[in-house]
Structure formats: C-alpha cells, structure tokens
Amino acid sequence: MLTVGSTASLRVYVSEWENGKRTISERYAKILRPVLGVTDDELFGRHSSTVVPQVGGYDDLVSRIDSARNVSLTMVKTFTDQTELFRTVDRQMGASALIDQMSGHLATLEDALTFAVLPEARLPVATALAGAATLAAWQALDAGAVERAWRHYELGKRAAQEAGESMYLAHATAEQAYVLHDAGRPGLAVDLVREAQRLGGQQASPRLRAWLHAAEAELCAKAGMEGESRRALDKAVACLPNGVETRDPDMLSIFLNSGHLERWRGNVLAMLGDDDALGSLYTALDTADPSFIRATSGLRCDLAQAHLSREEYAQAQEHLREARLLANRTGSVRHLRRIEQLRERL
Template structure:
C-alpha cells in the first residue's frame, strides 16, 4: 500500500524508509523524492558577510585538506569495487557537494586548481557508480561536471578519461557510433600529454566500443595499439591517474570481451587467462568477466558453460547491486532460452 501511495504522491516517504530505498535503488534523496537538485544555500540580499566568509573558508583550503578529499575519493573507490555503488550514494553525494562548494568559492588559481583536480576525479567516480545503478542522467551530469573540473584544472588526462568513460553512457543508450567518435575525440584532446597506461586504457576502451558498433577491423587495431602502449610487469595502478587499473591480465579480459562481442573463437582463451589473473577484491569487475565468458561460450553454442558463468555473474551482481550487470545478464539469458 505504501509503495502505491509513494508513487502517486499521496504519501511522503518517511526518513527511515527513504534511507532503505536509497541504499537498495542507488538513488539520491532528490531522485527518490522527485525534487530538484540540491539548491545552493541562500546568501540573501545583504549577505556579503556570509559570502566573504565562504570565500575566506575556501581560501584556507590547504593542500593537506585537498589530499584528505582525494583520500576520501580513494576510500569510496575501494568500497565501490568491493561492495558496489548502490549503498554509497549518500556518501558520494555529500563528498561531491563539499568539493563543489570549495571550488565555487575559491577565487585564485593556486587555490582553485588542486580542488578542481580532486573534483574531476571524484565526479568521474560518481558518474561510473551512477551508471552502474542505472541512473543514466545522473551519470551524464557527473561526467559533465568532471570534464568542467578537468578543464578548469588544465588536466588533459582527467578530461580524456572522463570523456572516454562518458562514451559508455552513449553505448548503453544504443548510440555506439557516437560513442566511438567521443572516445576518439578524448584521444585527440590528450595526445602527447597522457601517461602510457592511460594511452593503453583509451585504446582498449575504443576497441570495446568499436566492437559494440560492429567495427571489427577498428577493434582489432585498437587492441594492438593498447598492447603496444601498456607498460610491462604486473603493476596495474597508474600513479598519474588513480582511476586507471590496467595490466596484462586486465587487457586480456578487455581483449576477450571485445572479441566475444564480435563472435571470435579467440575470445574464450583470453577471458580464462583474465579470470585466472583477476584480483578477487574487484567484485563488480569479476561479475562483468563472468558475463563476458557466458557471452563467449554462447557464441560457440556451448550452452552449459554459458549457464554456469551466468550463475556466478548473477550472484556477484546481487552482491554489488549492479543494475548494469543485471541487465546484461538478462540479455544473455534471453538468448539462451
């Protein structure tokens, strides 16, 4: 009864129910209630004292505090990959709000730039989390915020990364050709100013998106470029771009995923190599890998193996609350039966 009354606007969602629903659905308070986005606190007609107070507070943002912001982003990133995004909406929303306020009232470039860098990284993480829980408009807006912050900070690596991830929103919306254009534009913007690991990541992302667009030759060329750019060794973290995790094992998974979408027999070997090398703490990534193995076996008409990987994927998707992976599981399941 309550659900019907909430949907029809006859009853307001009480605080304890709102908290439960936010965590289950991965929604912000505004999205749950249908109200507009967070309004700025009023300064008032004669509120110069309050304005100056905010400007002074922003001016006092030290590099140590910026590092605290970035440490909080890192904590949220770790929690996200292990537990999923649905239960982190409130924390992520509050984190972004603090960073936006710090940037809004910072005046001089030497204060604004480090805050903008921190905001660019946090906004892109928030966008990927929103995409994972199916909040596509929120994801798009967060990517736009991340891009603006990266431009403010004059950080082409952050800008290219945000643009390439934003291309996945277009893919999920059924516009892979436009997504290809966006990820290639990201490369052009960052050319000669990107770390080797980020270069490899961009090529791998382009390969996957080309596969989704049915561009077989472009996909293979991008995979080869990714392999040529990727630094040797087991290290996967890019010290210059903390959002990037990529090594040979990860790239094998990406290769297998792209080839599976193209129906290539080589996909299965790459995906099993990636599964053997996978980090068990990357729960959501492992769910995606299981989906890719199911898809690869399905292309080979190996239905029992496909069902087994789907079973594992479904369990992992439930653990993380990933709407995106659940949709993918349903799509592959529909092709099995």
C-alpha cells in the first residue's frame, strides 16, 4: 500500500511539481500515471518547463475529424482510382513493386475512416477500404507474406461489414480461404469459401456467384473432393453471364468471362487428372489477355501439371520454363514455389 503526504503537503508538492522545483518521485509517479493517463515522458516533462503536462490533444483530434468530414465523393473516387491503378500494375509487374505504395494507400484510407464521424462520410470510405485491403491481401499472399495477407483480409472484411457491402465481404472471405489452403488446411479452406457464398447470398451478382463457385471447385480439387469439385464447376458455368465482358460492374475486383473460366476449369481438371484439362488450358492460353502476366504464369503451371499427369515430361518442362520467366518478372513467390514443386516431379 502506498503512503502519501497530508492534504496540505500534497498542495505544496503539486505547486512545486508544476513549477519544476521538485522532482516527482517514483512513489507518486505510480499514482499520477493512471490518474492523468500519461506516459513517463509526458509525466516527467522531458524538454519542458512544466513537469506535469496538461491533458489535451483536442485541437489535433478536431482537425482530423474536420478533414475526414471533408472527404467528398470525388476524393473517394480518387482512392478507388488509385486502387485500380495498383491493380493494373500488379497484374502486369507483380506485387513486389507495390509494397510501400500499397501500405501508404491503406494507411490513408484507414485514417480517413477512423476520423469520419457520420455514416454518409464513413460508408463510401469503408467500401473503398474493403476493395483496397482485399487487393493488398492477395498481393501479400502472392509475395509469400501469409500473416500480412491474413490481416489485410480481416481489415477488408471489417470494412465491408461496416459499409454493408455483402459482395465485398464475400469476395474477401473467399480469397482468405486460399491462405488457409496454403497453410495446409484444405478442408477448412473449403468450409470458408462456402461461408463466403452464404455471405454473398442473393445480393451477389451472377459474375461473383460464378467466381465463388469456381473458387470452391479449385479448393475442393486441392482437398481431393473430386465429386464436389465437379459439381461446383458446373455451377460456375451455369452462373456466368454470356458475353466477353470481364469486369463486374458492381464489383471491379472481379475479372471473369468464359475465357477466364475456361482457364479455371482447366486448372481444376488438371488437379483431378482429367484428360480434358489440356484442351481447356490451351484454349485459355490462345485467348489470354497479354496484360495478365501473373495469371499467364499460373496458366503455364497448370499446363505443366496437366502434361505431367500424362507423363509428357518434355512439354511439362517447356511450360515450367515459361512459367518461371513470367514469375520472375512479377516476383511471385507463390508461383515460384509451385514451379519448384512441379519440377520435383520431372
């Protein structure tokens, strides 16, 4: 139990502390720190003539709140456009060149959301943050930073929940399932992608539903659930809208048309050891968008896997060589790891 001086003595002490005539002892510091809510540096007044600082910071807080209130829809569009720029650079050059820029982008969005007060200011910023965090998470996963990827997905999910955007929530949740797979929990990954489908519900666009079923098909194939994988693949084909359009107008982070789905189908069939995989994959390679460098690296890996299943080692080796060149361009740790795993089967 701490003993303190009398009331009269304490009045003297406080006066002397404030005027710098008496040093605060550790005994009184233990009392004053929790009462005033200050750090040791603040309490002992480093480089200050006033030993006990006044509790404040309101001016800075109000300034931040005012700045957040002034974030208009135009500014939110700027945030979204910046995310779109990072997405374009990412698919062509890879995530390794964007780590610092993406971190700064997320910090700016988080700051804007933290100090926004009313829903009309918070909701559009939260939506922008949900999209940016999910992109940053996939980039982190591609770079092999799995814990950072997981945390970014959690950030994206929280932002999507605040914004009331079930499509963004479903997308972030489904991508997060890939972290579980890469961490050696394929069954849990399947459970999570199915939870993502539930979260999307009836509000999910047809293109997003197709994407979610395709992701389920892939994760089921990785988990050795062949029948369920094939059923999910059929659902993806049934949900996908007709036409060559790739972007989902309701959610710009989704790229999926018949060509992309054909590649995904080939990937799944290759994992299942199906002879139809090669036809789908070569069709996808012929129609691949040349700007999707990282995706093409993955496609080459799929082709190598399909040829290995047929014991066609020369063709597999050629595709792995091309895959490595592309993976080196984008710095994809995830693809490079897969290439080494496939090379071990040669």
